[in-house]
Amino acid sequence: MRDTFITATTGLLDDDPRTALVLADISAESFAPARDRHPDRVLNVGIREQLMVGVAGGLALTGMRPFLHSYAPFAVDRAYEQLKLDLGHQDVGAVVVSIGGSYDASAEGYTHQSPGDVALLDTLEGWTVHVPGHHDEVPAMLRTAARHDDRVYVRLAAQENDRAYADGGRLRVLRRGSPLVVAVGPMLDPVLEATTGLDVTVAYTNTPRPLDAEGLRVLTESEVVMVEPYLAGTSAAAVSSALEGLPHRAMHLGVGRTEVRRYGSWRDHARAHGLDAPGLRASIVDFLG
16 A cells, blocks of 8 residues: 555656645655655655644645655654644645554554554544555545545555455445444455354445445444444444434444554454454454344
């Protein structure tokens, strides 16, 4: 996904003079050819993620469309105040593209992990959140984001599904049954494997914000399971609001709040949080009885 982001964003810089890119050292060398061609629109501020967001806010005020990029804990957790003020309070937009996700960079330790990034953005107004499940879903997200001035977060990950699915912001049904299991981004393949042989509907989205409330109401009969690659319960409020007035039970699966204090791989962390196929199946079967 990271390589696809670099290629697609380089193309936007070449094609659209309104597009700018602000970096904080991460992936700077990969964008060196673009920087050589567009030195006034590809800026590297060094290891200063708060400044990266501040510069983006200034560019947006001049009519530019800034893209920002770093690891999720640096672009969101560390720069939260600047996202809140330099973008939100000034009512300007940018496209924040992160890597690392919840635990992709587990070998780097907890400094490079951000299971709470989407939950943090949920405290702010007006953010669209994309969580692609396959690298081929990324370019269209970036091209669409470049054409408007809203605040957009694109969460890239090492984990991805076997194939790409376009959802257009709507829940995409891949398996019919009852009750409903919603898989966000790269959780789709583990969910499909985990629910093999179960009488459930499996729906997919790579745009959890705004959540497809209408689609959720149509598909939910009595029970709904949300499976997300970040902090468990992040979408609880959105699901509750969407299903207001409809009798239902909900379970939210995601990264637990207890820190896994070992390194390992992202697969090891997924297993520890119950987000691999066996762990998901056990949780879903227990919930559905």
